[in-house]
Amino acid sequence: MFAFVFIVCALVQLSNQEAVEELINNYLKLIAPIKSDCLKESGADEDTIVEALKMGDHPTDHNSKCFYKCFFRKYNLINDSDEIQEEIIKKYIGVPDKNDVDEIHKKCASLRGSDACDTSDKICKCVLQESIIVLTK
Numbered sequence: 001m002f003a004f005v006f007i008v009c010a011l012v013q014l015s016n017q018e019a020v021e022e023l024i025n026n027y028l029k030l031i032a033p034i035k036s037d038c039l040k041e042s043g044a045d046e047d048t049i050v051e052a053l054k055m056g057d058h059p060t061d062h063n064s065k066c067f068y069k070c071f072f073r074k075y076n077l078i079n080d081s082d083e084i085q086e087e088i089i090k091k092y093i094g095v096p097d098k099n100d101v102d103e104i105h106k107k108c109a110s111l112r113g114s115d116a117c118d119t120s121d122k123i124c125k126c127v128l129q130e131s132i133i134v135l136t137k
C-alpha cells in the first residue's frame with residue numbers, strides 16, 4: 001500500500017514536471033521569432049535570458065527587463081503609448097483551467113513597475129511563476 005501511494009505520487013510529480021517543462025518550452029517558442037530583434041533593441045544577454053527562463057525565472061538587470069518590454073510590444077501586449085493591453089495578456093496564460101487563467105490574470109495583469117520595461121517584466125514574470133505554481137499544485 002505504502003509503495004503504491006509512493007508510486008502514484010512519483011507519477012503525479014513527473015507529470016507536473018512535464019507540464020512545467022512544456023510551459024517553459026512554449027515560452028521559448030514564443031520568444032524565438034522576436035529574440036534577435038529584442039536582444040538588439042534591449043542590449044540584453046541571450047544566455048542570461050534563456051538560462052533564467054529554463055529555471056522559471058527572469059533576470060533582474062534592466063536590459064533584460066527591456067527585453068521583455070520588446071517582447072510585449074511585438075505581441076501587442078503593450079502599445080505605442082506604453083499602455084499594457086490587459087485583455088490580450090489573457091490569451092498568453094498557458095494553463096489548462098479557465099478559472100486558473102482568470103486568477104493569474106487578475107493577480108498579474110494589473111501590476112505596474114517603475115517604467116515600461118519594469119512593468120512588462122513584472123507582469124511576464126508573474127504570469128510565468130503563477131502558472132508554474134498552478135501546474136505543480
Ligand SMILES: *[C@@H]1O[C@H](CO)[C@@H](O)[C@H](O)[C@H]1NC(C)=O
Pocket residue numbers: 079080081082083084085
Ligand atoms: C494605448 O492603449 C490605451 C489604453 O488601452 C489607449 O487609451 C491609447 O489610445 C493607446 N495608444 C495607442 C497609440 O494605441
